Amino acid sequence: MVHLLAVAVALLSSFKSFSVNAQIAAKKPLVITTTTDLAWAAREILGDAVEVRSLLNGREDPHFVDVRPDYVAQVAQADVVCAVGLDLEVGWLPKVISKAARREIQPGGRGYCDFGSRIQALDKPLQQVDRSQGDVHPQGNPHYWLSPSVLAQASREVIDATERVRPELKGKFEARYSEFKRMMLGLEARLKARLVSANITGEQARFAEYHREFSYFARSFELTSHDTLEEKPGLSPSAGRLGKVATGLRRDKITIVLAARTAPTRVIQKFEEISGLKVGVVSVSVSQAPGSDVETYPQLIEKIIDTLIAVSEKNAAKLR
Numbered sequence: 001m002v003h004l005l006a007v008a009v010a011l012l013s014s015f016k017s018f019s020v021n022a023q024i025a026a027k028k029p030l031v032i033t034t035t036t037d038l039a040w041a042a043r044e045i046l047g048d049a050v051e052v053r054s055l056l057n058g059r060e061d062p063h064f065v066d067v068r069p070d071y072v073a074q075v076a077q078a079d080v081v082c083a084v085g086l087d088l089e090v091g092w093l094p095k096v097i098s099k100a101a102r103r104e105i106q107p108g109g110r111g112y113c114d115f116g117s118r119i120q121a122l123d124k125p126l127q128q129v130d131r132s133q134g135d136v137h138p139q140g141n142p143h144y145w146l147s148p149s150v151l152a153q154a155s156r157e158v159i160d161a162t163e164r165v166r167p168e169l170k171g172k173f174e175a176r177y178s179e180f181k182r183m184m185l186g187l188e189a190r191l192k193a194r195l196v197s198a199n200i201t202g203e204q205a206r207f208a209e210y211h212r213e214f215s216y217f218a219r220s221f222e223l224t225s226h227d228t229l230e231e232k233p234g235l236s237p238s239a240g241r242l243g244k245v246a247t248g249l250r251r252d253k254i255t256i257v258l259a260a261r262t263a264p265t266r267v268i269q270k271f272e273e274i275s276g277l278k279v280g281v282v283s284v285s286v287s288q289a290p291g292s293d294v295e296t297y298p299q300l301i302e303k304i305i306d307t308l309i310a311v312s313e314k315n316a317a318k319l320r
């Protein structure tokens, strides 16, 4: 009887450990990204084999985010944690990751995935920077996700990180990644052609921006940044600064002014009053929040191009 019982217990426990192992093997790896744009790219590339979630919802300013307990809880469960990098999330992500207290997802760990490490950064400061110059990005401009081709290049990182934590998935994502790159280059070419047919080329393709965040976007779409409304990044510009920029734009007949939805509305309105120019306020991240018209990345970029063309036409009429 005792013997039978022992056999039963052994059988039961071996069955249990078998089912636990099977569960682990079957459980999809969880990839947590900081921003919605990285999540969108990761989903496109990794498909159903992986669960992807974003900490932010696309409506926040990713430079300035609070360290929320639910971010820590999500990151603590992640197999892979992906950041835009280039210090965009420097004010909050390191705290979230360190509170999550897991070795694999710390920077340098197998599950840490830095999209920004894959690209050639623009706007690198030539001299040493300090906080008196505002919220400058010492590693270079982190706003690369607004360029379809650069985002495609950066996204390679999520494949490598996923394969590091799940070697059995090695090679599984190559076809999807090729398709992804093709789609992104196609999007870029199609929207570039729209700018050309709207006559936004050469002198007409100069623009001003609230924060220096359209550098990669500009490179992809052959636009030239003429000025920024901010004098120091991350700090609200003074009325004097706005006046100076407005005078310059009117003199040089710059018809395109862009700002992210997270830029301070009061300042944008003030600038519109002073300059008599319309500012194109756009979403700079994908959002699935209710009422969003930029649920996918192609929608996001197309919307920026639409707004840019509309604003340019309106302001050109005013400057004529």
Ligand SMILES: [Zn+2]
Residues within 6 Å of the ligand: 063, 137, 142, 143, 211, 212, 213, 233
């Ligand atoms: Zn920035």
